[in-house]
Amino acid sequence: MITLTVNGQPRQIEAEADTPLLWVLRDELGLTGTRFGCGVAACGACTVHVDGVPMRACSLPVEALAGASVTTIEGLPASAGLAPEALHPVQQAWIDLQVPQCGYCQSGMIMAAAALLQANPKPSDPEIDAAITNLCRCGTYPRVRTAIRRLGGAA
Amino acid sequence: MKRRTFLLGAAAIGTGGLVLGYRAWSDRFEAQAAQLTAGDGGKLIAGWVRIGSDDSVTVYVPHIDMGQGTATALAMMLAEELDADWSKVRPERAPGEKAFANRFLAEGWILQGLKVPRFLDGAVDVGFAEAARFVNLQITGGSTAVRFTGQVGMRIVGAAARSMLVEAAAKRWGVSAAELATADSVVTHAKSGRAARYGELAAAAAELSVPSSPPLKARETYRIIGTSPARFDIPAKVKGAPLYAIDLRLPEMRYAAVMSAPVHGGALQSLDPAPAQAVKGVEQVVKFPHGIGVIARNWWQAQKGLAALKPVFSDGGNGNVSSASLAATQESALGAADGKSMVKLGDAEAALQQPGARIVEATYHVPFLHHAAMEPINATAQVKDGRLTVWGGEQDALGAKMKLVQLSGFAADKVTLHPLPVGGSFGRRVTVTTRHLEQVVELAKAASPNPVQMIWSREEDFAQGTYRPQVASRIRAALGPDGKPTAWSQSFVETPGINEAIGLPYPIPNQSIRAVPVPVHVTQGSWRSVAHTQHGFYTETFIDELAQAAGRDPFEYRRDLLPAGSRQRRVLEIAAEKAGWGKPLPEGRGLGIALVESFGTVVAQVIEASQGRNGVPVVQRVVAAVDCGDVCHPDTATQQVEGAIVMGLGAAIAERITIENGAVRQRNFPDYPISTMASTPPVIEVHFVPSDGAWGGLGEPGMPPVAPALANALFAATGRRARSLPLKLAAAA
Ligand code: FES
Numbered sequence: 001m002i003t004l005t006v007n008g009q010p011r012q013i014e015a016e017a018d019t020p021l022l023w024v025l026r027d028e029l030g031l032t033g034t035r036f037g038c039g040v041a042a043c044g045a046c047t048v049h050v051d052g053v054p055m056r057a058c059s060l061p062v063e064a065l066a067g068a069s070v071t072t073i074e075g076l077p078a079s080a081g082l083a084p085e086a087l088h089p090v091q092q093a094w095i096d097l098q099v100p101q102c103g104y105c106q107s108g109m110i111m112a113a114a115a116l117l118q119a120n121p122k123p124s125d126p127e128i129d130a131a132i133t134n135l136c137r138c139g140t141y142p143r144v145r146t147a148i149r150r151l152g153g154a155a
Numbered sequence: 156m157k158r159r160t161f162l163l164g165a166a167a168i169g170t171g172g173l174v175l176g177y178r179a180w181s182d183r184f185e186a187q188a189a190q191l192t193a194g195d196g197g198k199l200i201a202g203w204v205r206i207g208s209d210d211s212v213t214v215y216v217p218h219i220d221m222g223q224g225t226a227t228a229l230a231m232m233l234a235e236e237l238d239a240d241w242s243k244v245r246p247e248r249a250p251g252e253k254a255f256a257n258r259f260l261a262e263g264w265i266l267q268g269l270k271v272p273r274f275l276d277g278a279v280d281v282g283f284a285e286a287a288r289f290v291n292l293q294i295t296g297g298s299t300a301v302r303f304t305g306q307v308g309m310r311i312v313g314a315a316a317r318s319m320l321v322e323a324a325a326k327r328w329g330v331s332a333a334e335l336a337t338a339d340s341v342v343t344h345a346k347s348g349r350a351a352r353y354g355e356l357a358a359a360a361a362e363l364s365v366p367s368s369p370p371l372k373a374r375e376t377y378r379i380i381g382t383s384p385a386r387f388d389i390p391a392k393v394k395g396a397p398l399y400a401i402d403l404r405l406p407e408m409r410y411a412a413v414m415s416a417p418v419h420g421g422a423l424q425s426l427d428p429a430p431a432q433a434v435k436g437v438e439q440v441v442k443f444p445h446g447i448g449v450i451a452r453n454w455w456q457a458q459k460g461l462a463a464l465k466p467v468f469s470d471g472g473n474g475n476v477s478s479a480s481l482a483a484t485q486e487s488a489l490g491a492a493d494g495k496s497m498v499k500l501g502d503a504e505a506a507l508q509q510p511g512a513r514i515v516e517a518t519y520h521v522p523f524l525h526h527a528a529m530e531p532i533n534a535t536a537q538v539k540d541g542r543l544t545v546w547g548g549e550q551d552a553l554g555a556k557m558k559l560v561q562l563s564g565f566a567a568d569k570v571t572l573h574p575l576p577v578g579g580s581f582g583r584r585v586t587v588t589t590r591h592l593e594q595v596v597e598l599a600k601a602a603s604p605n606p607v608q609m610i611w612s613r614e615e616d617f618a619q620g621t622y623r624p625q626v627a628s629r630i631r632a633a634l635g636p637d638g639k640p641t642a643w644s645q646s647f648v649e650t651p652g653i654n655e656a657i658g659l660p661y662p663i664p665n666q667s668i669r670a671v672p673v674p675v676h677v678t679q680g681s682w683r684s685v686a687h688t689q690h691g692f693y694t695e696t697f698i699d700e701l702a703q704a705a706g707r708d709p710f711e712y713r714r715d716l717l718p719a720g721s722r723q724r725r726v727l728e729i730a731a732e733k734a735g736w737g738k739p740l741p742e743g744r745g746l747g748i749a750l751v752e753s754f755g756t757v758v759a760q761v762i763e764a765s766q767g768r769n770g771v772p773v774v775q776r777v778v779a780a781v782d783c784g785d786v787c788h789p790d791t792a793t794q795q796v797e798g799a800i801v802m803g804l805g806a807a808i809a810e811r812i813t814i815e816n817g818a819v820r821q822r823n824f825p826d827y828p829i830s831t832m833a834s835t836p837p838v839i840e841v842h843f844v845p846s847d848g849a850w851g852g853l854g855e856p857g858m859p860p861v862a863p864a865l866a867n868a869l870f871a872a873t874g875r876r877a878r879s880l881p882l883k884l885a886a887a888a
């Protein structure tokens with residue numbers, strides 16, 4: 001059995017070793033905020049943080065993660081030292097700018113943006129383009145960019 | 156249209172529709188009303204609103220959330236007429252039952268003079284879902300939410316509720332209703348200084364009869380419409396809360412993966428289930444006439460089981476069809492057939508044969524397009540104790556429920572559908588095909604009594620879409636000595652369902668527009684803005700070609716053709732002005748313009764673009780001018796137009812579904828490049844044109860001008876004219 005830390009809690013995983021983390025999160029642990037969009041690491045809807053690094057959970061076999069620490073959208077505020085029911089600054093910016101449309105891609109967008117800002121607090125536009133490769137069919141990119149710029153201190 | 160006329164018109168139509176509606180409705184409504192108001196002392200005083208004794212105002216919204224902020228906008232319309240305190244207003248999703256049928260949808264279409272079947276007359280309650288489907292419109296489709304439910308339904312219900320509250324206060328105080336005023340959920344009597352909260356009056360108001368034509372507010376007195384309060388749906392979306400059908404988790408739930416015949420119309424011929432049964436966690440292999448399903452303990456196991464199978468499918472005789480063969484068939488059909496006459500004005504053929512007439516001719520092609528909504532098709536169902544319960548993101552909840560009754564063989568009162576928010580639809584969740592419902596009902600029977608969640612893999616979602624059709628059109632025009640068109644003769648490949656996209660904004664004296672049927676086995680559906688996507692491209696690219704032939708500036712040419720004082724002309728002028736039309740551009744760039752009216756909204760766009768390396772166009776700027784009548788929630792309205800532009804650019808530049816050996820070739824996003832952060836232009840401006848026009852839709856009208864405006868910009872930049880989409884391929888050719 002594989003053990004990993006999910007949102008600060010150690011979890012014993014029953015799924016077979018080759019099961020992608022995405023399905024472990026959704027079907028075994030009931031953490032449905034991490035979403036399935038493509039299954040081939042192309043859309044970013046399943047973005048989580050593995051030891052602080054943004055990764056696409058649909059393409060990570062759980063066996064490769066033994067001992068790792070995984071943060072999902074549900075655990076994002078706590079991972080930043082906030083109360084679990086608080087909003088992470090990225091989530092707050094998303095509300096302030098009314099970013100989501102259908103919202104389906106937004107867990108992944110927020111996880112990717114939070115990781116970007118953690119690593120690079122003032123990203124330039126090309127850096128945003130390079131880091132945020134998540135797909136949004138509703139076309140929220142202009143607002144996602146504005147929100148990240150604002151979090152990076154731009155007016 | 157003058158504001159006055161519009162208000163009177165709406166009220167008059169409302170009267171006709173609503174007298175019927177309330178009468179036919181209120182009886183059947185009782186049971187539903189009792190359920191909704193049970194327990195907390197609230198009173199249901201009019202169709203879609205509930206006012207609690209604590210002043211809470213709950214607006215029941217008969218549309219599922221697809222990301223358009225519909226619930227917020229509809230609640231605003233109702234609250235406006237009700238004079239409610241916005242902080243007390245909450246929308247709630249109406250259950251998918253008959254009492255909440257979207258009656259106003261069909262009325263909206265009657266309003267537009269479109270044909271609605273006769274059986275609708277006098278059969279208001281049953282008729283609406285049926286009628287809507289009959290005319291191939293769906294409950295949340297056709298940009299109808301704000302247009303019809305809001306304008307005709309929500310506003311009148313809000314106004315009716317308000318006048319009942321006022322009447323209740325008048326009775327209580329023994330004064331005339333005319334002496335009373337309302338604001339922020341309070342009725343006041345200035346003379347006596349008395350005031351009563353709506354919550355205090357709700358019970359008494361509920362005893363009164365519903366007024367048949369409550370007065371609507373004048374626009375100058377709006378306090379809520381035209382502001383942009385925070386949307387109700389957003390906090391849950393940023394927290395990753397379980398919202399969508401795919402997030403549903405039930406005790407003992409199983410998961411299923413499915414596969415249908417890759418060539419649409421094909422059937423399952425043979426299958427050895429053993430390899431799937433050998434996969435850990437797999438419980439059952441289910442055969443459908445058209446495909447297979449695998450049920451397992453989690454979805455990964457189900458998908459692994461499915462992948463282990465080697466089913467044999469027939470191709471329905473379509474195994475040799477390709478996109479190229481279809482294009483060739485369509486070309487010759489356009490050349491040969493006369494087609495069904497859709498528009499006939501004057502005598503276009505005679506005008507084309509006038510000696511000295513300058514003839515311009517072109518043929519345009521557009522490819523199949525996939526919706527590629529981010530939430531793949533899925534549904535959850537349970538058969539237990541003689542009941543079928545289904546949870547799914549069904550855009551037409553009533554239509555889907557009727558379908559489930561048919562498919563399951565259960566009586567209607569044994570079938571419950573819970574419509575849930577959708578992770579994007581763009582027309583995909585309209586009930587064109589009910590394949591996923593057929594599958595989930597069979598799977599639920601197999602898994603009974605356990606519930607089962609069926610999820611299509613993204614590959615299955617691509618293979619089994621309801622695509623924007625691959626179609627073509629040929630247009631010939633004659634130009635007079637002044638360079639203006641004297642005749643327009645067009646044939647186009649017909650697409651399924653109602654086509655409101657035919658017709659030119661330009662008053663050309665001789666017109667002949669014909670639809671030519673070319674059957675195809677590939678499933679086709681409504682894709683954001685439906686037939687406007689292709690017709691906008693045909694018309695607005697060809698007009699640009701006419702301007703070129705006449706040696707005129709493409710903006711001025713269009714403007715001079717449009718009637719002075721028309722909405723179209725004003726919108727075109729504003730787009731050109733805001734974009735700085737005519738100002739010098741950096742080397743290699745061009746400006747293109749296009750104008751399309753759809754779903755009651757007129758949109759003009761100016762796009763600045765250049766031809767990038769590798770034949771991929773680069774867009775620097777999109778400037779849109781929009782006349783949709785009043786704007787309910789400007790921020791959401793802007794976002795809808797922005798979103799349509801972003802999606803439209805991706806489609807215009809690179810999206811294309813191709814058919815090979817009868818089947819869809821593209822399997823997942825890497826084969827089907829949609830817009831990304833990096834490809835989205837740095838500047839997208841949306842300007843709403845102040846307007847007295849009737850309320851138009853907003854979810855779709857931002858889409859149609861994108862492809863022609865970009866194609867025209869590339870022509871301006873390079874001198875090469877693209878006549879087929881996507882432009883990336885056209886440029887490379
Ligand atoms: S689902 Fe993982 S990247 Fe798309």
Ligand code: FES
Pocket residue numbers: 100101102103104105106135136137138139140222529578579
């Ligand atoms: S908000 Fe709908 S896919 Fe991004």
